[in-house]
Amino acid sequence: MARRTLELPDSVPLSPIIDLWDQQDPDGPDATGIYDFYRNLADGELTGQKCLSCGKLVFPPQIICPSCNSTELEWVKVPEEGELYAFTELKLGAPIIVENYAPFVIAVARFGNYPENGFQISGMMFDESYEELKIGDRITWDILEIKGPGDKKRYWYYFKKL
Amino acid sequence: MRNVAIVGAGITKFGVREASWKDLVQEAGKAVFDDVPNLDKKEIDSLIVGAAQPERWVNQTHVAPLVAELLGIEVKRVISRTEVACASGQAAIRYAWLAVAMGLSDIAMVVGVEKMNTKFMNFSQSSMINVGNREFDGANGFTAPPFFALVAQRHMHDFGTTREQLAMIRVKNAEYGSYNPYAQFQKKVSVEKVIESRMVAPPLTLFDCSAITDGACALILASEEKARQLTDTPVWIVGGVQHVDYAHTTNQMGDLSHWVGLRKAARDLYEMLNIKPDDIDIAEVHDCFTISEILEYEELGFCRKGEGGKFIEEGQSYVGGKVAVNPGGGLLSNGHPLGATGVRQAWEMVMQFRGEVPKERYVDNAELGIAHNLSGMAQLHHIMAYSLKKRSDVKFGR
Numbered sequence: 001m002a003r004r005t006l007e008l009p010d011s012v013p014l015s016p017i018i019d020l021w022d023q024q025d026p027d028g029p030d031a032t033g034i035y036d037f038y039r040n041l042a043d044g045e046l047t048g049q050k051c052l053s054c055g056k057l058v059f060p061p062q063i064i065c066p067s068c069n070s071t072e073l074e075w076v077k078v079p080e081e082g083e084l085y086a087f088t089e090l091k092l093g094a095p096i097i098v099e100n101y102a103p104f105v106i107a108v109a110r111f112g113n114y115p116e117n118g119f120q121i122s123g124m125m126f127d128e129s130y131e132e133l134k135i136g137d138r139i140t141w142d143i144l145e146i147k148g149p150g151d152k153k154r155y156w157y158y159f160k161k162l
Numbered sequence: 163m164r165n166v167a168i169v170g171a172g173i174t175k176f177g178v179r180e181a182s183w184k185d186l187v188q189e190a191g192k193a194v195f196d197d198v199p200n201l202d203k204k205e206i207d208s209l210i211v212g213a214a215q216p217e218r219w220v221n222q223t224h225v226a227p228l229v230a231e232l233l234g235i236e237v238k239r240v241i242s243r244t245e246v247a248c249a250s251g252q253a254a255i256r257y258a259w260l261a262v263a264m265g266l267s268d269i270a271m272v273v274g275v276e277k278m279n280t281k282f283m284n285f286s287q288s289s290m291i292n293v294g295n296r297e298f299d300g301a302n303g304f305t306a307p308p309f310f311a312l313v314a315q316r317h318m319h320d321f322g323t324t325r326e327q328l329a330m331i332r333v334k335n336a337e338y339g340s341y342n343p344y345a346q347f348q349k350k351v352s353v354e355k356v357i358e359s360r361m362v363a364p365p366l367t368l369f370d371c372s373a374i375t376d377g378a379c380a381l382i383l384a385s386e387e388k389a390r391q392l393t394d395t396p397v398w399i400v401g402g403v404q405h406v407d408y409a410h411t412t413n414q415m416g417d418l419s420h421w422v423g424l425r426k427a428a429r430d431l432y433e434m435l436n437i438k439p440d441d442i443d444i445a446e447v448h449d450c451f452t453i454s455e456i457l458e459y460e461e462l463g464f465c466r467k468g469e470g471g472k473f474i475e476e477g478q479s480y481v482g483g484k485v486a487v488n489p490g491g492g493l494l495s496n497g498h499p500l501g502a503t504g505v506r507q508a509w510e511m512v513m514q515f516r517g518e519v520p521k522e523r524y525v526d527n528a529e530l531g532i533a534h535n536l537s538g539m540a541q542l543h544h545i546m547a548y549s550l551k552k553r554s555d556v557k558f559g560r
């Protein structure tokens with residue numbers, strides 16, 4: 001008697017859990033109240049928020065100010081010029097989805113007058129090596145277009161040396 | 163609060179194991195049951211399982227009842243799994259301690275376990291981006307090695323810590339690991355060997371990093387009355403603290419070369435126990451990377467801020483120095499199976515206080531030990547204190 005078999009598909013789609021840019025949607029069940037952050041990136045701006053009630057800067061963006069619980073938050077552009085605070089270059093063990101770009105620099109930069117009135121943000125740097133950078137270098141952010149998988153197009157940011 | 167003691171401890175070999183998650187749980191369970199031969203399993207009324215990412219690495223959730231089944235214990239009082247990433251194990255001890263201290267449980271079991279080595283190693287590593295803020299830092303490739311590399315770079319920049327001093331941490335912990343038959347790595351190394359190992363994320367090389375490890379460890383906690391029936395050498399849990407500032411994402415972290423959360427946690431613990439850093443004989447600390455142990459010397463108050471590098475260079479953290487730090491070999495030698503690590507630190511305390519470790523890493527006459535576990539990108543710090551002497555003067559609450 002022939003053994004019963006179950007035939008499975010040749011491949012299964014990329015699991016979203018290994019996708020680094022697991023951004024939410026503007027509407028539907030995966031909607032997020034901070035979706036304007038992504039719209040702003042698509043429009044060319046990296047933004048944080050300023051609380052209209054207590055005046056504190058908020059990053060990453062949220063729907064409620066964690067300091068005063070106000071829901072009145074306005075988008076503010078992250079200053080274009082910042083300072084390289086710390087950096088390394090990921091040479092081993094890069095996340096699967098960006099393995100082909102490794103090694104790349106991972107940095108933390110400060111924009112504005114951090115921490116009182118500024119932001120401290122992490123970011124990738126391409127076409128730069130660890131050896132050529134130094135703490136205190138002037139840097140800027142720019143928009144990164146993430147193409148794929150398939151027709152998908154999303155926007156993120158990266159840092160570059162001025 | 164009732165006094166609570168650890169009356170039994172059991173561990174598996176740590177490493178790249180040809181064993182499943184469930185195999186590891188059973189091995190650790192058997193090891194602890196063998197350690198407390200006069201314990202009737204039926205007396206265990208509670209179970210807490212420390213496990214960080216079983217749903218990703220072995221695709222299993224709801225793990226606490228699975229562990230109860232595997233170990234053949236019927237839980238009547240408290241059962242749960244704890245998850246705070248790299249400190250999931252210490253969290254499990256903390257809740258078991260609280261259950262027994264409050265009188266809800268008389269005998270509680272703790273199991274810490276992680277199976278991280280699978281056929282899909284880059285998937286295991288990629289999973290670590292979820293420990294930080296996935297949407298905002300994870301998206302930039304922020305796994306643990308690059309984050310701690312930034313901490314190392316800033317500490318070197320701000321305080322003049324040297325590459326060699328980082329390596330000296332591994333040299334010390336490798337030496338003690340060489341006397342620990344359960345450790346993943348049991349070979350001594352030199353400063354040169356650490357510096358010349360493969361670059362992971364500068365300034366950190368492979369030997370500056372703890373490994374991706376499989377392992378499990380289990381404890382039996384008991385009320386004082388039950389403890390007296392089960393062992394002649396109870397190891398008392400005398401205190402515990404945790405501290406997290408509202409810092410999970412880079413923007414909230416401030417200066418990376420300062421771990422303010424640990425500084426505050428240590429201050430709280432010392433106040434709770436009315437002790438000074440000098441009173442600590444053994445410290446198992448979270449050396450997930452060499453730089454971590456240097457910051458921990460400073461924030462725990464073993465030396466002044468910025469002088470952690472000098473502290474290891476002077477040999478002050480060796481057995482026989484000012485305080486014996488990681489005489490079990492630390493995460494660097496044992497490996498770091500996330501959920502098991504905090505429990506392994508407590509296992510080391512039990513073995514030290516009972517005098518059941520090789521003499522080369524034995525801390526003679528030790529009375530008070532602390533175990534420090536950190537989680538994620540050092541956002542959250544956890545400390546527990548263990549002692550051969552029970553304490554009646556501990557100030558819980560304010």
Ligand SMILES: [Zn+2]
Nearest residue numbers: 051054065068
């Ligand atoms: Zn506000």
